[in-house]
Amino acid sequence: MLEISFAPDVDSDIPEAAKDAWRAGRIDLATQSATNLRYGYFEYPINFIVGGHVLLSATRTPLIDIMFSLAYSVQELNSVGFSEIDFTENTHVIRIGLDEGRVAFTSSRSPAVTSDCPFEEFVSTVRKFVANGIKWLTGQYPQIVKNPALRELHKLTHI
Template identity: 55%
Template sequence: MLNIGFTPDSDMDIPAGAERAWRDGRIGLATLSAADLRYGWFAYRTDFEVGGHAFLSAAREPLVDIMFTLAHTLQSLRANGSAEIDFTESSYVIRLELTGDQVTFTSSHRAPVEPPRCAVEEYAAVVRAFVATGAAWLVESRPAIAESPALHELRALVSDPAGGGTGDLGRRTV
């Protein structure tokens, strides 16, 4: 069983260093680059659990960053048979490796003795659902972001049906 989810927190939508510019109207969500959105904007509690092992549990991660990272793992798994989820602010890494029709998960910290696995199709479906749910939440809560090239790029990254279905296994807690 795979669970990837986030818990929105409007107090963490805007990075502390950008609050004044945001209030003054000098920052527009539609014009922020993907890199800007990936660093500090929309930092929500994120959970990532595979087979009962919590790789992330209520970790505060920028939602756009985790969505891009997960979307890129789909491409990397398809191209290389392996992928990594890493974090700018720490040395923690979650490694993914294709083993037949399964994805095996290991980590640089607190790794379980027996690495958890899930079906490749399940992983692809949950990642796609997570990205779709995250993008929908952002547009719902901050409509100006709907025109962001970053959201268009994210949707394109996960739109390839060759990697599996969209599913509805992503979780959003409000």
């Protein structure tokens, strides 16, 4: 069983340093760079649990960054059979490997513990997570639908 989910927290949507500019209408999410969106906005509690093994538990991570990381991991598993998700804010790394149709996950926080799931389950869960993230963001901030980063996420996950 694989769970990847987020809990929206509108208080963490806009970086603290940008809140005055946001309130004054000087920030347009449609024109923010992918880098800004990936690392500065929408820091939500993220859960990533595989077969009872907790890789992330209510860890505040920028939603768009984890959506990109997961989407790229699907591509990397398809092309080279291995991927890593690392976090710029700490040293945590989630290693993901594909072997005979199953995806194995290990965490730098507990490297002796490995969990796995079928590749198809991983792909469908990532697609659902990204689709839910995009739906939430565009529902809250309709202008973000015009941002190229969201179009790229659509392409990466074929949603």
